[in-house]
Amino acid sequence: MSQQHDTLRQSIAGILRNCNMTEPEKSREIQCLMDARSDSKSSVGINSRLIGPSPTYHNSTKQILGCPHYQTKAKLLAPCCNAWIPCRFCHNEECGHAVDRFAIETMKCMICNEEQPIAQQCTNCMEIMGKYYCSKCRLIDDGPCKQVFHCDKCGICLSGCSSDYYHCLQCDACVATSARDRHSCSERILHSNCPICCERFFDSTYTVVQTTCKHLIHKHCLETSIRYSYKCPLCFASLCDTHSIFNAIDDYMSISIMLPEYEDMVSSIFCNDCHQRSVAKFHFLYHKCGQCSSYNTIVVS
DSSP states (O other): OHHHHHHHHHHHHHHHTOTTSOHHHHHHHHHHHHHHHHHOOOSSOTTGGGSSSSOOEEETTTTEEBOSSOBOSEEEEETTTTEEESOHHHHHHHHSSOOOGGGOOEEEETTTOOEEEOOSBOTTTOOBSOSEEETTTTEEEOOTTOOEEEETTTTEEEESOGGGEEEETTTTEEEEGGGTTTOOOOTTTTSSBOTTTOOBGGGOOSOEEEOTTSOEEEHHHHHHHTTTOSBOTTTOOBOSOOHHHHHHHHHHHHHOOOOGGGTTOEEEEEETTTOOEEEEEOOSSOOOOTTTOOSOEEEOO
16 A cells, blocks of 8 residues: 555656646646546556556646656557556556666557557657657657756766766766866765655656755755755755844844743754854754854754
């Protein structure tokens, strides 16, 4: 049951991140997922309508072929289980095991239903399956607003423009050229998981950013997380400009009156920003770092 719930959450997240759909269209797609979950009797998964030879849609309202992850006019034949899939992510979510994308050899055109060797163009109806095609990764993507390139050193396709990235040999990953001067190398850094969604960076299609505290996180995960907390989910360092937050706490502390029995008490604290220990006047909520004036602290004694 928990696996089904995880799959449902991933499918809904894919719809919410779809930049080609309006909010009402997203709501309808999510409702379709929920209806399919209620009606489904299949053991394959709650979104098993994506698996099989029939056409599937990236946006059913606009009749855009594909799946929640990609726009594509082709179904691919997974060699591990002979299932027709729109993409490897759909397969892995629905079938419970990972497909070897590099071993995929056969596709089915969703326009004319012709089965054929995987390629960018259908040999029967001559329809282009996707604007981007990688013969190495077996990736077909027809998205109008997404740039993709293949890095031979990474061995995979990546989102973005190739001229905007360089391959860092120590990290064994492509890094934005704009971050070359401030990039902090770490061996095989992308072979780890996002601390928010737990997706493996190396297999992800989403933009990865490095925080000021040198941790990696999906850009959209960071943008969501920072709405609720200014702290890094790994080391708890401040991720944004906290001046306004700390100034507001200063104002609160200036009018906060402690009970007489607590007035002379102090706390030993550790600062998550400057990583220094100091002593602060005791308070039930906030303790100001004596080194950098941050309120991003924890009481150690």
